Amino acid sequence: MPYPGTTGLLRLLPLGMAAALLLCLFPPLKASRQRQARGQAIIDSASDAIISIDSHHTILHANAAAARLFGDTQDGMRGMRLGHYILRDLRSLSKHDGEPQFDDIGQELRLTGRRATDYTLTGRRSDGAMFPLEGSLSAMQEGGRIVSTIIVRDISARKQVHEQLARSFSQLRELSSALQTIREEERKHIARELHDDLGQLLATLRVDLTLVRQHTDTTLSLQALLQSMDGLLVTAITSLRRIASNLRPRALDEGGLYFALQKLRHDFLLRRTVHFDLLADEADLVLDDARSTAIYRIVQEALTNIARHAEASHITIALHRIDSSLAITIQDDGRGIAEHDLEKSTALGLLGMRERVWGLSGSIHIGADNELGGTRIEITVPMHAEEHESALQ
Ligand SMILES: Nc1ncnc2c1ncn2[C@@H]1O[C@H](COP(=O)(O)OP(=O)(O)OP(=O)(O)O)[C@@H](O)[C@H]1O
Ligand SMILES: [Mg+2]
Structure with missing residues (x-):
């Protein structure tokens, strides 16, 4: 009887037995099947x-x-x-x-x-x-x-958390912007009360004092006392003007942003010897009160920072209208700002600056200045509330 051979033998066997025999005869095939099954199990679990x-x-x-x-x-x-x-x-x-x-x-x-x-x-x-x-x-x-x-x-849960975070972030922004507005309004109100009420009272008191001093029947010691009182009144009036002006720069209300910035430059130069260019066109700076106040405060903080930290000898501030936006550049040639300065947890000046800009739907970049070698702040804000609102949508 001829020997059937492997193929012949497989043909004679039932299918299950043939498969088992194949796996016994070819161990590599068995190992590969096991690997495949293991892979499948991993995928399934x-x-x-x-x-x-x-x-x-x-x-x-x-x-x-x-x-x-x-x-x-x-x-x-x-x-x-x-x-x-x-x-x-x-x-x-x-x-x-x-x-x-x-x-x-x-x-x-x-x-x-x-x-x-x-x-x-x-x-x-x-x-x-x-x-x-x-x-x-x-x-x-x-x-x-x-x-x-x-x-x-x-990622539904993660997306929800992300959306909640984004929502609360934008609410925080809105809150911060509303607080800035309330703060400015309060400052304006207190400044006006100080100037119009207390200021007027002190001025009237001084006029009365002058009348009293004109009396000839006063003793010398009384005259000296009245003169000293007048001196104190002058000091009180000057302090009150300074406090009121710090609270709300009168220049902003009297002459608008351009005039107020000129005054800021003038006051800065009274105390420091630096080269200070203020490049702006008055017609470009006719803005509503919220914008004028915010820009004034930003420039004020930038100048305070330059005085406190920069050791600069050259400052350039440029404000120019580009289409419907106002571009503001503040440069100095001081020691420059480091990356970690931007994130100081105790520093509020730059943060406040950013918040004011964002509150107006603008953009701000603070970094090194290639031109003067110190710090450069670049800001763009929409000129009008319409652009501001449409930017929010
Ligand atoms: N023009 C500048 N040149 C060099 N460094 C600067 C300049 N402006 C800011 N800095 C650095 O950035 C930091 C942050 O400035 P920011 O105005 O936020 O805080 P601050 O001035 O230290 O304190 P404040 O909260 O009173 O404003 C400063 O401490 C300073 O180190
Ligand atoms: Mg500061």
Whole structure:
């Protein structure tokens, strides 16, 4: 009887036994199968959703986590198009009738310039509910065809936290801006009361004192006392003017921003010997009170900083209208500002400056100045409230 050989023998055996015999005869085949089974088990027990697709985006395999995530079964997902579960984004859904398109993922990654790990998508559960996903993609060759594996994770909770954070951040900004406005209004009110009420009283008192001093029947010692009282009254009036002016610069109300900035420069030069250029066109600085006050306070803080920290000998402040915005540049040739100076937790000046600019929907950049070699502050704010409001929308 001829020896049947391995192939002949396999043909004679039932299918199950043949497979078992094959695995015994070819140990490498067995090891490879074990490896495959282990890999499959890892994929199936993974907590992230893992989906393999072919080049036509047909799902070859979805693990248990993927089935849970999309509210389907692993068998139900197999053979379905990936676009049924993962949408490129919600906009693509409204553009297409019927099944949303899922364009080439790799192409999309290249277009957006994101790394695979940064890729955010929109998922759709079997009940139609949409949810945000984060995913990564990898591709490999398997038996001559390309199989892509997508790992996705539900980021609804993270997105909610992110949105809440963004909301409270913008509320904080609004609060800060409202507080600045209230503060300025209060300062303006107190300054006016001091000037118009207390100032007038002191002035009247001084006139009365002059009348008393004109009396000839007073003793010498009384005259001396009256003169000293007059001296004290003059000091009180000067202090009151200074306090009121610090609270609310009268120049702002009397001559507008241009005049107030000229006064600021003049006062600065009274105490320091520096080269100070103020480059502005009066017509560009006709602004509403909120803008004028904010810009005045910003320049005031910048000048205080230059005096306190910069050791500068040259200052240039330029304010120019560019279309519907005002561009402000403040430069000095001092020691320059370090990166860590911008984040000092105890320093409030630069923070206040930023808050004022943001409150007007403007932008601010503080850094090194290449021209003068010290510090440069660049600010842009909309000229009018309309631009400010439309920028907020
Ligand atoms: N023009 C400048 N040149 C050099 N360093 C500066 C200049 N402006 C600010 N700085 C640095 O930046 C830091 C932060 O400035 P900021 O105005 O916020 O705080 P501050 O002036 O120290 O205190 P304050 O809260 O009273 O304003 C300063 O401490 C200083 O080191
Ligand atoms: Mg300061």
